Amino acid sequence: VLPTLTFMVTYLVGIVMQGSTPWGPVGLSPLGFYEVFVRNISTYTNPLTLSLTITTAAVYVASPALTRLVRGWTSPVPAVLLASLASLIPMVPMDPALTQGVQGALILAASSLPISYAGSWYVNSVDVLPMLYGSIADIPDKDTLIKYYREDWETLIGLDSAKRELIIASESFRGSGVRPIHGVLLYGPAGTGKTALGLGYTAWLGLYRGFRVIVVKAGRLMRGGPWEAAWRLEKVFQLARALQPSVIYIDEVDSIGRAREEAGAGGYRLVSVMLQNIDGVASRYDKVLVVATTNNVNALDEALIRPGRLGDLKIYVAKPPPEMVKAIIVGVAQQRGVLIPPWLLEKASGLIETGAEAEALVNCLAIKQLAGVKDPTQLDACLAGITRGIEAYNTSQDMG
Ligand SMILES: Nc1ncnc2c1ncn2[C@@H]1O[C@H](COP(=O)(O)OP(=O)(O)O)[C@@H](O)[C@H]1O
Ligand SMILES: [Mg+2]
Structure with missing residues (x-):
């Protein structure tokens, strides 16, 4: 339905932009219509309309927010209007004056799409594009x-x-x-x-x-x-x-x-x-x-x-038993090339409950190791920060 509506609106936009209807809608195939449309509209479109169209199309395709507004469960009308405008892009570069410079390059790139396909392409692409570009x-x-x-x-x-x-x-x-x-x-x-x-x-x-x-x-x-x-x-x-x-x-x-x-x-x-x-x-x-x-x-x-x-x-996926906690700390430390003093390993094995905490401890020790810090109070602070929350961490920092 949407591509059909898009096509019809494109048709009407063409009429408005030209101020007259030099072709009859009866008996004209979509492709035929587009061909006539291209021939006619290229001589009438001015650069301002053109850049407006391109900007609209770009925003429409690129912006998930707008797409949501347009293609949510609310209303297909704005989608049809915008896609109609977007589908005008490939029709314009018939005018040689518009095929020069950056703008010309953009237009030519856009016009490499099969012309009769453009309207529905824009409508369909907004379904998948936001996903492919990482927004969903x-x-x-x-x-x-x-x-x-x-x-x-x-x-x-x-x-x-x-x-x-x-x-x-x-x-x-x-x-x-x-x-x-x-x-x-x-x-x-x-x-x-x-x-x-x-x-x-x-x-x-x-x-x-x-x-x-x-x-x-x-x-x-x-x-x-x-x-x-x-x-x-x-x-x-x-x-x-x-x-x-x-x-x-x-x-x-x-x-x-x-x-x-x-x-x-x-x-x-x-x-x-x-x-x-x-x-x-x-x-x-x-x-x-x-x-x-x-x-x-x-x-x-x-x-x-x-x-x-x-x-x-x-x-x-359960919390690991204490022996396993030790193995996780040792293993992660090995993976990261971090040295962990035996006293701290013993203490940590009794306090730490999950792999995520073990990883956080090793990461904290890795940072201290990079900074050349060997002071036991400071190393202990890593553990305190994880097992007793922010307040305990601050206290032990002050002590250090
Ligand atoms: N058994 C484990 N061995 C090694 N690392 C672990 C283990 N469990 C958790 N981690 C570390 O903790 C981080 C956070 O774990 P995560 O997968 O986000 O836990 P969850 O999704 O169950 O909350 C992981 O990126 C991983 O580095
Ligand atoms: Mg998770």
Whole structure:
């Protein structure tokens, strides 16, 4: 509908700009119309109109905020108007005077698009462009995947059984007679490595199983409220299906998948979109995997964590036992080339509770090491800052 409307409005804009109708609308094909349009409008358009058009088009395509306004659930009218203006770009450079200089280069670049396709191209592209340019989701390239794999998967210590489970689950995408799993949920307390594990696994799927990786930014997705988020999430899944086999990674999924009873009508719609796309009639046999993490599994809608959805593989990532805490500190210190005095290691192993805290301690020690600080009070301050909060940290700083 939108491309058709766009086309009609473009037609009307042409009439207004020319002040007359030198061609009859009856019996003219879209391509024929555009050809006539190009021939006619090129002699009438002035540079001011032109730059206005280009600016409008650029802003329209580039700005997620405007796109949201235009292509949210509100109204298609501004979209049609703007896309109509945008579609005028390729029609103008017939006038040789306009093909010179920077402006000319811009116009020529724009006009390399198939002319009859321009209107619908603009309308369709705004669906996907904001996503590809990183405002809703990232599609990491191979180098980025390697980085995620090295820094998030390989550096994790003591999560071997979780890793093994994840790798085994991916076999469901290879065999015949097996339904590919639809979802993986990593849940548990904060700081236990869920985000790193999920992203690392996603990268592994991309590097070793040929999956296209789509990393959703939940915060950005939710901007503008649940109705728009639902619309955007639908786009993410559309893209994922087009690129399958693919994996969608959603960190902190509880921001999207809150229980429907508490989320209001918009939230209800958002969860429904998620359910339909993970395990709906149409999506059942797609090779699209959703990997999600949460610190708050109780907030999630129950339907989301059933088998066939995110509940296909639920992995609880627990806080490590004290011996493991020690191993994590030692391991991370080794990875970073940081020396940790035995007394501090002993003390820290009793106080630190999660991998994230261990990492923060090692990082703090790494900074001191770089600065050449060896004073035990100062090294101890690193630990105090992590385990006892800001106030304790300040006190021990004063002492040092
Ligand atoms: N078991 C672990 N081994 C090594 N590093 C860890 C471990 N757990 C957490 N970390 C470190 O802590 C950081 C934060 O962990 P994160 O994945 O954000 O935790 P969560 O998402 O569960 O809150 C990670 O980037 C990682 O460097
Ligand atoms: Mg996290």
